[in-house]
Structure formats: structure tokens, C-alpha cells
Amino acid sequence: MRQWAACLLLLLAFAALGYADAARPEYPCYRPCIAPRVDGEVADDPAWKNIPAVTGFYVLGGGYAKAKQTTAQACWDDQAFYVAMTCEEPDVPNLRLTVRDGGNFWEDDGVEIFIQPGEGKQVFQFGVTARGAKGGFEGFPDISKLRAGATMGDGWYSIELRVPHEVLRAKPRQGDRWLGNFCRNIFTTMSGGDKFTSWAPLKTRFLEPENFAFFKLCGPAPSQEEADKLSAQLNENYRATLITALAAAAQKAKEHIPVLGEAADHPTFGPQARELRRRWWRLVRLARRAEQASVWELRQAVTTSEALLDQSHKLKYDYLIAKLLEE
Numbered sequence: 001m002r003q004w005a006a007c008l009l010l011l012l013a014f015a016a017l018g019y020a021d022a023a024r025p026e027y028p029c030y031r032p033c034i035a036p037r038v039d040g041e042v043a044d045d046p047a048w049k050n051i052p053a054v055t056g057f058y059v060l061g062g063g064y065a066k067a068k069q070t071t072a073q074a075c076w077d078d079q080a081f082y083v084a085m086t087c088e089e090p091d092v093p094n095l096r097l098t099v100r101d102g103g104n105f106w107e108d109d110g111v112e113i114f115i116q117p118g119e120g121k122q123v124f125q126f127g128v129t130a131r132g133a134k135g136g137f138e139g140f141p142d143i144s145k146l147r148a149g150a151t152m153g154d155g156w157y158s159i160e161l162r163v164p165h166e167v168l169r170a171k172p173r174q175g176d177r178w179l180g181n182f183c184r185n186i187f188t189t190m191s192g193g194d195k196f197t198s199w200a201p202l203k204t205r206f207l208e209p210e211n212f213a214f215f216k217l218c219g220p221a222p223s224q225e226e227a228d229k230l231s232a233q234l235n236e237n238y239r240a241t242l243i244t245a246l247a248a249a250a251q252k253a254k255e256h257i258p259v260l261g262e263a264a265d266h267p268t269f270g271p272q273a274r275e276l277r278r279r280w281w282r283l284v285r286l287a288r289r290a291e292q293a294s295v296w297e298l299r300q301a302v303t304t305s306e307a308l309l310d311q312s313h314k315l316k317y318d319y320l321i322a323k324l325l326e327e
Contacts, residue, residue: 025200026214028052028230029178030221032075032082040132040149042073042084042158050221051075051084052230055295056238057184060196061203064241067192069299070111072182072199076172076217080165085111085182086158087130090191095157097131102143105135109187111159114138116179116209117170123209124168128159138207141167172217179212235295242298243290249305250287253280256312263319273319276312283308 036047055071056064073084089095095109105127106112116123125138132150136143147162165172172178183198183206198206200213221227232239257280263273286293286301 028218029074029076029215030218032221036082038147038149038160038162040151040160042086048073048084050224050227052227054234057197057199058201059194065194065197070184081163083113083161089157090155091188092152094188095130096187099129099133101133102135105129112183114181117168128161130157174219176217178215180215181212239295242302245302246287250284253284259316269319279308
């Protein structure tokens with residue numbers, strides 16, 4: 001019962017701050033120093049180095065997604081609007097990848113991008129699967145003019161999309177405020193994951209223009225240092241939620257570290273006890289320097305803390321029972 005209550009408290013700490021009726025988020029879309037290559041290789045493309053990145057995707061109708069988070073970026077030039085998304089994906093070998101260009105992209109693992117070039121304007125929906133198949137639906141965009149790319153790695157995949165302004169029937173100018181959202185479909189859930197997630201929080205479906213974020217069209221991209229600062233500001237609420245969840249997890253260390261230390265010399269339980277104790281101390285040290293840690297570090301610690309708690313609880317009582325029987 002105590003273990004269940006502890007897990008529930010951790011889940012609540014992680015999710016409670018995640019969904020609120022706050023003002024619409026605003027993403028600054030800068031002009032890149034060079035146009036993205038649109039081949040799916042986001043990390044190695046210099047065009048994205050100076051472009052702010054946002055994460056902390058929400059579950060549709062709920063709080064922050066706990067498994068399989070996503071990072072998104074966007075920029076524009078005189079010819080097109082560009083989007084890059086990098087998706088955490090431990091289940092890469094098992095992804096659903098059946099759709100081809102022009103097919104029902106929403107039936108495969110992949111992303112969706114919504115763009116509304118001004119309030120009251122037509123909303124356009126685009127999709128790119130984890131394999132790079134592209135499509136469109138809302139607004140009936142001409143997908144033959146789109147360029148998309150995707151690549152997969154160890155525990156992730158990334159996509160890029162280029163949408164010419166003629167497809168959006170728009171003539172953008174610096175200072176314009178468009179609307180839109182970055183969304184993701186997750187059908188492969190062997191290691192967890194919520195089916196539908198988005199950056200701007202939505203209630204019941206992806207097509208909710210009244211809840212879209214603002215995309216502000218800005219001038220030339222800032223320096224990488226300034227872009228990193230902007231990213232930190234954009235992700236501030238998500239970071240605060242992670243720090244709260246990490247602090248709650250770290251509080252459980254004092255319940256387990258003493259017994260794990262005692263079990264460290266046991267011939268049967270010793271190796272696992274020592275490893276679990278090391279993991280708890282790493283988590284505690286990270287909690288102490290949480291303000292300096294990256295969002296990625298915080299996220300990794302929070303997402304692995306539940307398994308750490310479960311494993312420690314089991315070993316603790318297995319060891320105590322064994323010790324009692326030995327006596």
C-alpha cells in the first residue's frame with residue numbers, strides 16, 4: 001500500500017503542474033542563417049543550431065507526457081516555412097511504418113504540424129511519418145510541393161518538413177503572428193507512450209485552432225547562446241515540473257539507501273543492492289543541483305525513478321525476509 005501511495009504521489013507531482021488554462025504559448029520563428037537541408041538529419045544541420053527548441057509535449061486532454069517526449073523547432077524564409085521535430089523513441093525497430101506519400105499518415109507513428117497563417121485564415125494540416133512519408137488533410141494542401149525527410153537512430157527519430165508559402169496561400173512578413181501546433185502520433189507503445197501528444201495543450205483533438213500556439217515571424221536567427229537562452233525560457237514551465245517530480249523522487253532515497261547499504265555485503269543481494277544504492281545517490285546529487293541540470297538530465301532521472309523505486313522496494317523486502325529467516 002505504501003509503495004502504491006508513493007508512486008501515486010510521484011505521478012501527481014509530475015502531472016499536476018502540467019495542464020492549466022494558461023495563455024497560449026508563443027513560439028518565435030526566426031529566419032535561419034541558411035535554409036535547412038530537409039533530409040531528416042536535424043542534429044547535424046547547421047540551419048537549426050540557432051533556432052530555439054521547445055519540448056514538454058502534453059497528452060491530449062491531460063498533463064505532460066511522461067514517456068516519449070518530443071522536441072520541435074520552426075523557422076521561415078521568403079520561400080517557405082520549415083519544421084524540425086526530434087522524437088524520443090525506444091521502440092524504433094518496431095514502429096508502425098506502412099503509409100506512403102499521400103496516405104493516411106495519422107495511422108503510422110509520426111508527427112503532424114498545423115499551420116494557420118493568421119487568425120481567421122484557413123488551417124492547414126501536414127503529416128510526416130517516422131519513415132518520411134508526407135501527407136496533408138485539413139485545408140487540402142498540395143503535398144506534391146512539400147519536401148519531407150526522416151531519419152532514425154538509437155532511441156529516437158527526427159523529421160523535417162518544408163512547406164512553400166504558396167501552399168499556405170500566404171505572403172508572410174516579419175512581425176506577423178501565425179497560429180499552429182506541433183503534434184505527434186504514437187502507435188508503438190512497447191516501452192510506454194501516450195497515443196496523442198502536442199506542444200500547445202489541447203483538449204479532445206489535434207484540430208483545435210482556438211487552442212493553437214502563436215507562431216511569431218521574427219527576423220534573423222540569434223546567436224546559438226541566445227537561442228539556448230530562449231529555449232530555456234520557452235521550456236521553463238516543463239523544467240519546473242521536472243524539478244518538482246525529481247525532488248519528490250529524491251525524498252524516497254532515505255527510505256531505501258540505509259537498507260541497500262546493509263544488503264550491499266550480502267552474498268545474494270549484494271550486487272543489485274550496490275547498484276541500486278549508486279543509482280539513488282546519483283538521483284539525490286542531481287536533485288541537489290537541479291537548477292543547473294539540463295532538461296534532458298532531469299527528464300531521464302524522473303522517467304527512470306519509478307523503476308528505481310519498484311526495484312528498491314522489492315529488494316528491500318526480499319532482503320529483510322531472507323535476513324529474518326537466516327536468524
